[in-house]
Amino acid sequence: MNFESLYYEVISKDRKLYQLPMLLMLRSVAVFYVWVQSLRAGLYRSGLFKTRRLPARVISVGNLTLGGTGKTPTVMLIAETLQAQGFKPAILSRGYGGETVNEVNVVCDGKAVLLDPEIAGDEPVMMAHRLKNVPILTGRNRFKTGRYALEHLGADTLILDDGFQHLALHRDLNILLCDHKSPFGNEVIFPAGHLREPLQAVRRADLICVTRYGPAGNLEAVQRVNSKQVPLVKMTFEAKTLVQVSTGESTGLDAMKDRPVAALCGIAQPKAFLKSLEQAQARVVSHHIFPDHFQYLPEHLRAVEEKARAAGAEWLVTTEKDAVKLLKFEFSIPVYRVCLAVNIVDGREAWNRMLEAAATVPAG
Template sequence: MSNREQLRWWQVLLVPLSVLYSIGLKVYLWWRLPRQSRAKAVVISAGNLSVGGTGKTPVVIAICRYLQSKGFRVAVLSRGYGGTMSHAGGVVSDGEHIFANSAQAGDEPLLIARKLPGVVVLVGKDRRKTARQATEQFGCNVLVLDDGFQYWQLHRDVDLVLLDGERPFGNGWTLPAGILREPVEHLRRADALLVQGEGERCTTLTQMFPFTPCFTWQKSGEGIRQLYHADAHWRADLLSGKRVYALAAIASFESFRQTLTQLGAQVVGTRSLPDHHRYSPADVLEAQRLARECGAEVIVVTEKDAVKLEEMPAMLLEPPMWALDIEACFSESFWQWLNAQVRAAQRLRSSQVSATEGAL
């Protein structure tokens, strides 16, 4: 794990604003955290300390699949960034049917809904409201907050924070001089730290936060599929030796490129678009032109890109366009730890309900 980055000259000028931001945030949290609302279900948050991508979506999907396997009725609560339903809130999926497209729900909630049959997916800025809806309307007993570490209005039973294994804290400063949404010491609120990569990446974090468990996880290619061809699915290792053009509108494009390289692909060209970018036919035609110029055999996009691209009218794609499905892989020790945390939260909630009923 590398040391903190050096400040650039323009970041130095912003340091006073970062100091004011951190002080104001600490005062707000001193007032807000004791006044959090509590849901009628176990609440798990998977969030970030920094801006940018750390792999939350595949982690959320893996956690939900595990909880489903243990018999829980699960709901994912997302803000729905970039979707028209974000302000008023709405149902993306009831676990059986999907009711929204990417423009309404946002690309990540729609992807989660498609990959998790049986899981309720709700979006809305007010996650206290969607938490009530998940428990009262859908009978969910575990709620997973997507990007919830900074949603301070709702109490969490398990707070998971994902960190970039290469540069977890950037230059160490909060916004606007750095990339941190909160000061580093706020990680003490976390119940566990999740770092992508090998085990040694937890060493420094464990020294900094000795009472907070740290778990590593890895990205694995779950498979590839051809866009607009429902039956065209293959193993991810088919990419080995292929000349590919990488196209993505995600926060961490370099991570996507590295994953393709690790799968043995020859990345001969790339195009990175802003996170949550809405594709147009012109974007696709330009990608095809650039891919042909590079001699690419195939254009590869992420799953998040695919949910938006496949809502466009089907196009004759040459070279063809494939979506790489990613899976988050954890050790058995993490799953045992998570199961123990959820069961303990359930028991505590049951005892509190019993005590309240006894007092009545």
């Protein structure tokens, strides 16, 4: 068991009795963390910590929990929606997992993908490959990356990827994502739980997106903390197509039906990926699950390939995020990525209205 798996086991309800001292230690640290996060938010509210403004409209997407809630596909949907409305969006990401220390990194200039995932992080590069004509930048200081996008890349609207806690930059629309099945995890703050900050932070949201919406969810938990009664948008993420990584050729999901495949992923929600293969009726003969944002080395991929071939897999199937990290490697079996699409099942009118309103407010 790796450290990440051990950590999530300790904070879960299924922890072992001998893990209780570890949980108590984490809870004691969490008390201090709550105090720090509350103080930080209070200092920004009071104006003692400065929130800077850029001369453009800013839309933020983020969550309150650790792990994946679907920020990346939601950010891409926002970019596509804004483009359809005639705007010129740029995406600002921190570039988690990337090695660069530069203040401004142009992953895509709106014409070509310029950086590798090792440098810029896997999610920004994945978005760059998918969107292509949307500028994407990474850097810790979103004010500086945003200013660069406005001055050099022709953007008129900025999208903050994972920006809910980035209080240093003013935003015109604050979108909060909550996973329908487990909106706030165990509702305990890090490091004893899944929350990045106290639940009161929900009040900063202007729009709440309930992702992975389905019959077995907990919408009541979201409604309970939605004291401002902001609009709720319900979303699902659906596998739509398969794309061969080496050639870029697309095919339907039905090509996996009854086919022996190996599954490879390093994402926060691997069960969702495996479920998409199950729904496509693929015959998964080999599973290879790695931690989120995992940096694959040649020896990792050779081992995956050997086990896949030994299990009789005809294809290696992976996620879009993982696929950008496999481009430099040669495989002896075809490698396909599963492309997801966001489906808004309820709240489409509110979604379009609020995005357009935020993008047309006076800049700055």
